[in-house]
Amino acid sequence: MINIKDYFVLQLVMNNRKTKEAGFNPVLGYLMGLIVFVLLSEYIFHKTEFAKYLVILVCFSFQFKLSENRRTDFLLSTFGDKSKNKIRVLENSIVCIPFVSTLIHKNLFLEAVILFICSITIALFSFRTSLNFTIPTPFSKNPFEFLTGFRKTFFIFPLAYALTAIAINVDNFNLGIFSMLLISITTLSYYSKPEEEYYVWVHADTTKSFLKKKIIIATKNYILLTIPILIGLLIFYPIKFNLTLLFLFIGILFLWTIVLAKYSAYPDEIHLSEGFIIAFTILFPPLLMFVIPYFYTKSINNLKFIFNDKN
């Protein structure tokens, strides 16, 4: 029977393998990951007053994944009740370290303590992350990214729309833009994992028509989800219509970027190198003008084999 130490050593080995597959030396990969995390946190805290909530939310989202029923069942059957709890507490503690450190660095001591206590508490529970009843979506005509993604993140949308309503109520335009960004970030996550090769192969398309189709569907669906926020902001802040539309446009461009980044690394997951490029574009969005054509060309070359494309 493997002990707790072996389990964590195994996790480290598996993570190192993933980092190597992404083309990085593991130590360098972790170091760069840390730098990106620090830069991103600084950026978020610089840009929005809701940064602390975002930090807490992101930390919880990682921890909820670790608390998934089937995963904790496996730990329970392999290690027994006591060791399983130790492992889960340790896992959540490790995950929350960077987030708690960020909050402490920003003098948000109460939030840091709450986050830490909640992290430990969450570790002792397991959650069913999959509900078996079919959640209706407006995307069932065009499976699959928005369709499956919407069902996994359906709770985000009422939250985002409620934030818009609050923004209008308390006359805070920035909060309205934040709710739009929330939808943008959520939809970007739908394209973060590559699908099985079969689901690309099955398309009777050329590489170009396939990518075009993916981009058009993503854009349409994203706009559909953003419409309630757009209408609210355009009606109540007509003077700031240019800013509202600018954020919508930037959201669409990032969606294109992530779709193309996914297929430029396909069938692998988006590599760290692509991740860094995306991170830089977040810091300096005009870079998208170069990054989108770069990922497009890379995707075309990458998918040629699957589509039997001679051109």
Next chain:
Amino acid sequence: MIKIKGLSKSYNSNEVLKEINMEFSRGKVSGIVGENGAGKTTLFKCIAGLESYIGEVLSDVQPLKNYLGLLLTDPFFFSKITGKEYIRLLCNARGKRNINIDQKNIFDLPLNQYASTYSTGMKKKLAITAILLQENEYIILDEPFNGVDIQSNMSFDGNNIEAERIGQNNYSLFAYFFNLE
């Protein structure tokens, strides 16, 4: 017609397929038999264009992949997709829209439930239904009987596949490649 000429496939120094020559005619059912690890699935993937290879795969339709239905041994299903949406995904991919999926539910599957909640046999039946509704010219079925109950196996045994119920009574167009381990 699908003609395979001198097809070889290696994984590094491990040669899995060596100089394979075969011909499959339209409307005929062909079976490929071999022991575990003989390379049957690899051969199917080469025909489909999912694996690179040395040699030639010629067909009367070009590109073959756009007219080929492929049932993999263990089809993958997304976690939050219903049976009906899965069928729609595969049909959309082949430009087949506006199909009345409920009417063509040949195995009476609970199409409004998530496919991930189906049993192994039901998943296979779902994948088969989707492939039939794509109206392919050729179909490769890799271990189609695996996990499916005997009654259903009999219903799509050989050339008596339930194509008629699905409205494809011109099923003589198909060739089925069965992988019989």
